[in-house]
Amino acid sequence: MKMLKFILFLAAIIIVENLWPGPYRPDLFLLLIITYCVYHSADSAVPFSFAAGFIQDILFSLNFLNTLTKTIVAILISMIKDKLILDFEKLSLILIGVFSPLAIIFTASLRYFIYQQAVAWDLFFVILVCNTILNLLFGFLFLHIIKRFEIYGKQ
């Protein structure tokens, strides 16, 4: 049952990512990874983040930057989460607020420096702000759904 719920939740994320209309969109995979990493240990969080980033890249990207970004985010969260004594929701929201812009900056930097792709910096800042705000707004909803349907089990 728990597995089925989780699969449905993943399917919903993929469908929402597919349906989202504009260029400013919440990174639901990042929200999923952050909440998953907060709740689970690094042993399962890192492979899960790798897999989630990989699926995101396959579906919505031409390279594997999301795989790398999500894996690094998962590693960092696994390393710092035990040092922060906060409850699940607050910690998740703080991490969403911190890692949303960092992930965008990291991805853009890799794209610019490694893949030598042009980055429109004015648009980049707009995307940075809008995506962070959207991630935080959707973070509340995300956490509510996780709690309501006990996606990761009882907390």
Place this chain on the structure above:
Amino acid sequence: MQSRIIIIVFLVLALTLNFAGIGKSRVVSVIKSTTLAALYPLQWVSNSSVSGISGLFSYLHFAYNNSLLNEELRRENEILKMELASLDALRSENRVFRNSRDRQRSRVPGNFKNVLLSHVIGRSQDPWNSFFVIDCGSAEGVLENSSVIAADGLVGNVVAVTPYTSRVRLLLDIKSAVTVKTVKSRIEALASGNLGGLLDLKYVSSGSKPLIGEALVVSSSSRLLPGIPVGYITRIGGSELDLFKTIDVQPAVDFQTLDVVYVVMQ
């Protein structure tokens, strides 16, 4: 220790996917295509729902526009129907006038040229009287006992006159009587109304030989206009022992549809 190994393994994997060209290798391509195939139903569902929703909105917009257009066309259709009905009425009236004019030219005898065109504006409502009200009266010079004719024959005579209207007693009225003559057998008789839509031909002796279908005209001995058609014999009855024959006459004029008549000015 295990965690560190896992972290290192996946970090290296992620890095090699991006920087060591593994991302374009055959293995990754296979994994990629397999994952895409596995997730295709999800993408299909989401894309179908999006296109379905946008299609629904397009359809609703189309249906709304069509309903507006339909309403406009219906209103236009109603207006055109009314205009058509009005034109039909005008055409019908025009046909009546045209026929009247033509018949007046061709059929009104030479000595009745001084006739006044008039419209029927009223008809008797009870079965015991047969009369018309026409739209001309003493102001136009109409007098009592003036003969009234139509293109097909005798209609009746004027029995009452007001300045702008006149009352015409029809041949069908039970009080009407006119001396007529059969066209072929030259029998003179009296035609009078019977309120049944036909005329009775009276005082035809049982020895005379009128013909069915024979036309009747106003006799020259009548005060009315001689030579005007009155009707046609439709039935001849009575036995040889009777003094007179019983003869039914179909009036020449169709009183039901008569709209225009002529008053013969004296």
